[in-house]
Amino acid sequence: MSKLKRNERIGAIVKILCDSPNKVFTLNYFTNRFDSAKSTISEDLVIVKKIMEEMSLGKVVTIAGASGGAKYVPQMGREEKQALIERICEDIRKPERVMPGKYLYMADILYNPTYTKGIGDIFAEKFSDDHTKVDYVLTIETKGIPIAMMTARGLNVPLVIARHENKVTEGSKISINYISGTTGNLQTMYISKNAFKKDSNVLIVDDFMKAGGSAKGMTQLVHEMDCHVAGVCVLFDTTNPSQKLLDKYISLIKYEGIDAKDAIMVHPNYEYL
Amino acid sequence: MSKLKRNERIGAIVKILCDSPNKVFTLNYFTNRFDSAKSTISEDLVIVKKIMEEMSLGKVVTIAGASGGAKYVPQMGREEKQALIERICEDIRKPERVMPGKYLYMADILYNPTYTKGIGDIFAEKFSDDHTKVDYVLTIETKGIPIAMMTARGLNVPLVIARHENKVTEGSKISINYISGTTGNLQTMYISKNAFKKDSNVLIVDDFMKAGGSAKGMTQLVHEMDCHVAGVCVLFDTTNPSQKLLDKYISLIKYEGIDAKDAIMVHPNYEYL
Numbered sequence: 001m002s003k004l005k006r007n008e009r010i011g012a013i014v015k016i017l018c019d020s021p022n023k024v025f026t027l028n029y030f031t032n033r034f035d036s037a038k039s040t041i042s043e044d045l046v047i048v049k050k051i052m053e054e055m056s057l058g059k060v061v062t063i064a065g066a067s068g069g070a071k072y073v074p075q076m077g078r079e080e081k082q083a084l085i086e087r088i089c090e091d092i093r094k095p096e097r098v099m100p101g102k103y104l105y106m107a108d109i110l111y112n113p114t115y116t117k118g119i120g121d122i123f124a125e126k127f128s129d130d131h132t133k134v135d136y137v138l139t140i141e142t143k144g145i146p147i148a149m150m151t152a153r154g155l156n157v158p159l160v161i162a163r164h165e166n167k168v169t170e171g172s173k174i175s176i177n178y179i180s181g182t183t184g185n186l187q188t189m190y191i192s193k194n195a196f197k198k199d200s201n202v203l204i205v206d207d208f209m210k211a212g213g214s215a216k217g218m219t220q221l222v223h224e225m226d227c228h229v230a231g232v233c234v235l236f237d238t239t240n241p242s243q244k245l246l247d248k249y250i251s252l253i254k255y256e257g258i259d260a261k262d263a264i265m266v267h268p269n270y271e272y273l
Numbered sequence: 274m275s276k277l278k279r280n281e282r283i284g285a286i287v288k289i290l291c292d293s294p295n296k297v298f299t300l301n302y303f304t305n306r307f308d309s310a311k312s313t314i315s316e317d318l319v320i321v322k323k324i325m326e327e328m329s330l331g332k333v334v335t336i337a338g339a340s341g342g343a344k345y346v347p348q349m350g351r352e353e354k355q356a357l358i359e360r361i362c363e364d365i366r367k368p369e370r371v372m373p374g375k376y377l378y379m380a381d382i383l384y385n386p387t388y389t390k391g392i393g394d395i396f397a398e399k400f401s402d403d404h405t406k407v408d409y410v411l412t413i414e415t416k417g418i419p420i421a422m423m424t425a426r427g428l429n430v431p432l433v434i435a436r437h438e439n440k441v442t443e444g445s446k447i448s449i450n451y452i453s454g455t456t457g458n459l460q461t462m463y464i465s466k467n468a469f470k471k472d473s474n475v476l477i478v479d480d481f482m483k484a485g486g487s488a489k490g491m492t493q494l495v496h497e498m499d500c501h502v503a504g505v506c507v508l509f510d511t512t513n514p515s516q517k518l519l520d521k522y523i524s525l526i527k528y529e530g531i532d533a534k535d536a537i538m539v540h541p542n543y544e545y546l
Contacts, residue, residue: 007280008324014287015330020387033328051281055306057288099444107443107465111432113425114293142414142434146422152386159384161415170380171372192380 009034009044010051017048017060017072022128022156026069045070056080073128074121074154078273084118085252085268092253093264102258110143110207110235119252120150123233126250126272127155127203134230135200136160138222140189140214147235148205155203160196162189162218176220181211181245189214191221201230209237212245219246236266282307282317283324290321290333290345295401295429299342318343329353346401347394347427351546357391358525358541365526366537375531383416383480383508392525393423396506399523399545400428400476407503408473409433411495413462413487420508421478428476433469435462435491449493454484454518462487464494474503482510485518492519509539 004012012034016025030041048070049060056077062070076084088109097105109115127134134155139148140162152159164187166173172193180187196202202222209215219229232246236253250272256265277285285307289298303314321343322333329350335343349357361382370378382388400407407428412421413435425432437460439446445466453460469475475495482488492502505519509526523545529538 004324007283007320008327010280010284011287011321011324012328012330014284015291015325015328018288018291019390047280048284051277051284052288054281055285055288057285099442101441103442103444105444105465105467107434107468108431111422111425111434113422113429113432116422117292117426142418142436145415145418146432149384149386149389149419149422152384153390156386158381159386159419161380161384163415168374169372169376171376171378192378194378195380 004034004036006044006047009036009041010047013041013044013048014052017070018058020156021072021074021124021154024063024069024071026067029069074124075128076118076121076125081118081122081273082268082270084115084122085273088115089253089266089268092255092266095262095264097264098258098262104255104258104264106207107143111146116146116150119147119235120152120154122252122273123147123151123203123205123250124154126233127231132230133201134203136196136202136227137205138162138191138202138218139205140164140218144205144207144235147207151203151205151233157203160191160202162191162221164189166190174221174224176217176224178217178220179211179213181209181213187217189217189221191225196222196225196227198226200227202227203230204232206232206234207236209234209244209246209249209251211241212249215249216245277307277309279317279320282309282314283320286314286317286321287325290343291331293429294345294347294397294427297336297342297344299340302342347397348401349391349394349398354391354395354546355541355543357388357395358546361388362526362539362541365528365539368535368537370537371531371535377528377531377537379480380416384419389419389423392420392508393425393427395525395546396420396424396476396478396523397427399506400504405503406474407476409469409475409500410478411435411464411475411491412478413437413491417478417480417508420480424476424478424506430476433464433475435464435494437462439463447494447497449490449497451490451493452484452486454482454486460490462490462494464498469495469498469500471499473500475500476503477505479505479507480509482507482517482519482522482524484514485522488522489518 059073059075137152138160173190175190204218232249234251237251239256254269332346332348410425411433446463448463477491505522507524510524512529
């Protein structure tokens with residue numbers, strides 16, 4: 001391969017950084033890969049940083065020192081975030097989503113690759129500061145998994161999935177019982193005994209919060225394993241009950257229910273957008 | 274914002290394309306966003322295409338004509354694919370993975386954001402040709418979901434998740450019964466009646482195949498809904514039984530079991546790498 005030009009190096013650096021959010025690439029990595037001097041790569045990184053910020057395409061953080069380098073952190077512009085969540089709300093409002101029993105069909109939204117990527121990036125951005133170091137993302141099967149996976153990817157940390165059943169194929173477990181706000185039933189959630197290293201910071205991510213039973217259960221699991229809850233993020237929560245089992249959580253969409261005319265009342269929660 | 278220089282436009286184009294694999298962006302999109310002439314953007318795209326291919330960073334496909342534009346398609350170099358799968362195999366071989374009953378603890382591998390992204394890209398690449406147009410990715414809960422989600426993201430198509438239980442919150446279902454190769458039990462899988470549009474092509478993705486019961490069950494679900502199976506992809510399959518319930522599938526890792534000394538016998542399936 002012939003030596004790359006600046007604009008070629010910049011294209012390649014953007015691809016490499018953005019493919020692995022929150023992963024630090026050293027200057028040496030780039031000097032080896034591009035057969036270029038450190039000073040050249042440093043100048044490239046200045047341009048990459050500038051363009052990402054100017055175009056609201058994310059943040060590139062450069063790290064000084066011997067082990068220095070650069071990493072990409074997901075960061076959407078405010079308008080882009082709001083546009084995404086407004087688009088999701090519009091999609092939720094489709095009348096055909098109302099199921100018997102006034103449940104909402106949401107699977108296609110929760111498993112949509114564009115939506116989940118965007119939601120994951122919004123959550124990851126909020127926990128990408130150095131003072132809120134997240135070590136794991138935790139969710140409970142099933143519907144929150146895609147969003148949780150995209151959040152874990154944005155943060156470059158492992159995902160852990162709590163299960164409703166104690167699978168023999170997965171070794172020793174810790175379990176807790178909790179009341180599901182959706183069904184009112186007593187349920188059990190299980191997690192592998194070795195899922196977290198002691199003293200880790202765990203970010204809890206789920207699709208939906210009504211009373212907060214599942215999220216509360218997950219915080220108990222985290223504490224049970226001598227770890228800390230870094231935060232709780234859900235895509236949407238209900239306005240009723242207004243009093244949740246958890247004091248502090250991030251929700252991107254407020255769901256008020258279905259009115260007498262079967263209209264779905266849902267709106268972006270601009271507080272977090 | 275002042276007018277961008279070529280190297281800035283190239284950085285931004287790479288970010289925009291790679292953020293949305295398999296999504297076509299028109300020339301107009303870029304001319305508006307960068308306030309540049311079509312000829313300028315076309316030249317930028319030639320450079321982007323070249324650098325991605327030279328550096329094995331993926332493929333950029335340019336589409337000619339009035340509605341023309343460009344899209345990014347995940348494409349790893351052969352060495353990079355093999356290195357990823359070899360690294361995963363090495364990780365699987367850790368002795369502490371052996372659970373009572375000779376089960377393997379695999380959750381941390383299946384939920385690792387770097388691994389799942391890479392595996393999803395490998396699967397997506399194989400089905401990104403125009404003659405194998407995929408409309409949906411289908412998996413069954415729980416452990417295959419992250420890989421399936423990353424594959425769906427690479428292909429830019431919706432993910433559909435078959436469930437083991439008939440959740441009342443999700444409307445009408447189609448169900449089929451199948452024998453799980455792992456447990457030997459008769460199980461049921463459910464899918465929403467409206468999950469697929471008729472005549473769609475569905476790519477089945479799962480973490481693991483032993484006899485092929487789950488994958489076979491999913492193909493039955495697909496046919497039940499008047500759709501076609503575009504392919505079946507699993508991260509790993511067992512060498513025993515060698516005769517599966519399905520003739521044709523893609524597996525990236527061959528698992529031969531645990532030998533008398535508790536060594537985990539696993540190796541990359543170079544046929545698909």
